[in-house]
Amino acid sequence: MTKYKLDKQVQERLDVVNELNIKIEEMSPVEARQIPWTAGEEDEIPDVGCVVEIGADGPFGPIPMYHYLPKNAAYDDVLPSIVYFHGGGWVVGSRNGHDILCRHLANTSGCRVFSVGYRLSPDFKFPVPLEDSYAATKFISDNSKELFVDPKKIIVAGDSAGGNIAAVLAIMAREDSSLNIIYQILLYPVIDGSKKYNSWKENSEGYILSSNLMNWFYELYLTSEEERNDWRVSPILADNLSDLPPCYMVTILSDILRDEGRDYVSKLKEAGNDVEHIEYENAVHGFISWPLNIKITKKAIEDISKSIKKIIS
Secondary structure (H helix, E strand, C coil): CCCCCCCHHHHHHHHHHHHHCCCHHHCCHHHHCCCCCCCCCCCCCCCCCEEEEEEECCECECEEEEEEECCCCCCCCCEEEEEEECCCCCCCCCCHHHHHHHHHHHHHHCCEEEEECCCCCCCCCCCHHHHHHHHHHHHHHHCHHHHCEEEEEEEEEEECHHHHHHHHHHHHHCCCCCCCEEEEEEECCCCCCCCCCHHHHHCCCCCCCCHHHHHHHHHHHCCCHHHHHCCCCCHHHCCCCCCCCCEEEEEECCCCCHHHHHHHHHHHHHCCCCEEEEEECCCCCCHHHCCCCCHHHHHHHHHHHHHHHHHHC
């Protein structure tokens, strides 16, 4: 058992993970990518209108994306869009691992969802994954007519390292008048590379994302320790956090990233931004991309969609 009172289904799944005791940080990146990080065969797979693979032009070559159409939408309906960046420490994770999440998000929000297959480290270190993600978002905006996207209603979203990317893009887009991001959805994001927070000590192991694993991700993503102080790695260090899109922030009590997420909420509010902050006391890192038969996962996605509907209405 753990020191936190977790949801019963979450605890059962966590127990299995901890019993396996797989040390990802002792593997090569190639080996680590073979681990089933997210959903499993027991998934309920929601039907959607369609899923189309498209490619965006990027500075380092084509960027693959899955384009999800909500179930009850016509293909030529002009809709708001969610650009989603998967988690995995910039090293592992994939569009396929977040397929269930993106399907349910499209259906429950009524938005088109674009799941971005940005390049991974260490083959492509910082800032390549970020630049891929920015280029993909720009591509969607610039080609809104062909993609039947409302260019005035673009949302960025992501979990963990993907939440880091979404947070940074929200800041970058403020200086780009051609890119209109109206909402940022940050799900237990990486916000500060300093490791100074108490949650790094309190939750250093036993809750999916350990401190050793997070340090391994940083080592593979960054070229030097100094890059931790770059605001594009640690968005909380940005000189100006004002005039950003409204934020939906999810933190988790048992997560090592909890306190940096809380701190970012405070900084965003101090800068005059609207923030809705949800902290789960009974979940663990990574739960948003678990199977939909995990009730807390399904409801969390539906709660995100409710917040989106308020923004786009």
